Amino acid sequence: MGSKGPNIVVVGAGAAGIIAAWRAASMGARVILLEKTVRIGTKILISGGGKCNITHAGSVEDVLKGFRPNEARFIRPACYRFRNDQVIEMLTDKGLEVYTRPDGRIFPVDQTAKDVVAILKTYLEEAEVDIRYEHFVKGIDVKDGRVSAVRYQKPGAEEQSLPADSVIVCAGGSSYPNSGTTGDGWQWARTLGHSIVKVTAALAPVYLTLDDETATNRSGIALRDCVLKARFGGKEFARWRDDLLFTHQGVSGPTVLGISREVAERMRDGEVTLEIDLVPDKTFEVLTAETLTYVSQYPKRLIATFVDEIVPSRLVDGILDAATLPKDLVAGRLDKKSRNRLVTVLKGWSLGPVRTVPLEKGEVVAGGVSLDEVDPQTLQSDIVAGLYFCGEVLDIAGDVGGYNLQAAFATGYVAGETAAKTTFKKS
Ligand SMILES: Cc1cc2nc3c(=O)[nH]c(=O)nc-3n(C[C@H](O)[C@H](O)[C@H](O)COP(=O)(O)OP(=O)(O)OC[C@H]3O[C@@H](n4cnc5c(N)ncnc54)[C@H](O)[C@@H]3O)c2cc1C
Known part of the structure; x- marks a missing residue:
């Protein structure tokens, strides 16, 4: 020692x-x-599109609103112990300047995620943490109900064992596997007797069942402020209002990330379909009245021109097709049935069935080490003494908005603190 x-x-x-x-x-x-890879903070580096949405503003209770109730209950003690304002203070103390967006997300002003990681590295160096890169952990040994060692392997070398009085598992989830997170922590946890809650995609894009032509035509189109709805058996079970982006495989963007976890979970039971309300601020009746006004004012204009004022031009044909209206239809020829079909499509344009929610493309995964077997006050395992879990390896997945980094920072803080206190007490 x-x-x-x-x-x-x-x-x-x-x-x-x-x-x-x-x-x-x-x-x-x-x-x-x-650390398995050659650097620290790989996911922080790619977070927020490289800008890093560090945490979420507001009270601790505001932060907890970004999580499901059972998750919020679990992380509440940690989030009070290492609050969002403390995270920010830690970074601003070393020169980071931050600002809060109107939606509560906190970002560096001119600096980037790189600067956030550089500051965190300074803290590690000042505290004399012994960082060992390219150390691929293979397993955790337990003796008499208490952790005793960590087994690891370096490239081209034999497996070795490192004695340990406490082991804090922060191996993350399994999205973006190229960043180093391949679900390794769950294997060790399972071997040591922990239950792993089924892992599903969260904050992920959604792939649709699209033909190549449609996919290519739509790819890259962005919708501002729409409502994306998910249906199962015709019944709506999730919705999110924000922006949406069409991709080559389907859809992405905040609305999609917002409902992706519920979609992935519901798909275990059968087919899920998506639809978009393209004019969320207008009711069916208001939109109908506006259509009628257009028809009476501009009877000779194409109805496509009316649609073009509402949606991006590249989507107009798709909307007319969905409403089974000919592209050369003039407004004056729009009968009541056709008008109802058009308004119905604008208020609920079906994108068809979801093909998959790709787990590896998500910002986080849901599922992981069951919260029922970890003490929320200490982050210590209820099964193995000296074993701790924190961050995404746990069954926690917050919304987009800085919530996930906050959960990782807070649970890490408490695990580190408890492990230090407990380990000293023991010796
Ligand atoms: C593209 C993207 C953007 C995101 N943007 C944001 C954002 O702006 N704000 C936000 O709050 N959240 C964001 N997130 C989510 C956030 O990054 C994660 O929730 C958070 O990083 C999880 O932290 P963690 O420490 O638990 O796991 P990770 O950050 O994933 O760290 C796990 C570490 O364990 C290492 N490891 C894994 N297995 C082993 C092993 N066998 N041996 C040794 N080391 C191992 C990995 O290499 C990795 O370094 C984003 C995620 C992604 C993918």
Whole structure:
């Protein structure tokens, strides 16, 4: 053992692992941070499109609104222990300037995610965390109900064992596997007796059942402020209002990310379809009245021109097709039935069935180590002493908005703090 005391081994140098390692080390513990890849904070680097939506503004209770009730209950103690304003203070203390968007998301002003990671690295260095890159953790050993060692492998070398008094598992989820997260933590947790809640995509794009021509025609079109709805057996079960982007495979953007988890979950039971309300601020009746006005004012103009004022030009043909209206139809010839079909489509344009919600493309995954077997006050396993879980490896998935990094930072902080206190008490 080093002069600073027993080993706390933190596995995974993402948001949770960085903060866990820093917190434990700054309390005087000897901390070794094992990272599979060649850098820390890979997902932070790609977060918020490289800008990093660090956390969410408001009270702790506001932050907790970004999670499902059981998840919010679980992370509440940690989020009070290491609050969003403390996260920001930690970064601004070292020169980061931040601003809050009207929707509550907090970003660096001119700097980027790179600067956020650089600052976090400074904290690790100041606290003398021993960071070991290209250390691929293979498993965790337990002796007499308590963690005893971490097994790891370096490239081209044999598997080795590192004695540990506490192990903090921060190996993340399984989206963006190229960034290093391949669900390894769940395997170790399962082997050690933990239940893993079924993993599904969350904050992910949605792939639709589209023919190539339609996909190509729509790809790249952005819709501003629409309502995306998901239906199962004809019944709506999820909706999100914001922007939407058509991709080559289907749809993406905030609306899609917002409902993707519920869509992925519901698809286990059968077919899910999507539809868009393209004019969410207008009721069916108001839109009908506007259509009638247009018809009476411009009877000789194409009805396509009316639609063009509502949706991006490249979508006009698709809308007319969906309403079974000919492209050369003039307004004066729009009869009542046709008008109703058009308004119906504008208020609920069907995108057809969902093909899949690709788990690996999500910003996070839902599911993971069951919250029922981890103590929310300490993040320690109820099954194995000295074992901690924090961040995305847990069954937690917040909304878009900085919530997920906040959950990782807060749970990491508490795990690091508890591990340091408990380990010292033991020795
Ligand atoms: C594209 C994208 C954009 C995002 N944008 C935002 C955003 O703006 N705001 C926000 O709040 N959230 C955002 N998120 C989500 C957020 O990044 C994650 O929720 C958060 O990083 C999870 O932190 P974590 O520490 O639990 O896991 P991760 O950050 O995934 O870190 C896990 C670490 O463990 C390492 N590891 C895995 N297995 C092993 C092993 N066997 N041995 C050793 N090391 C291992 C990995 O290499 C990785 O470094 C985004 C995610 C993505 C993919």
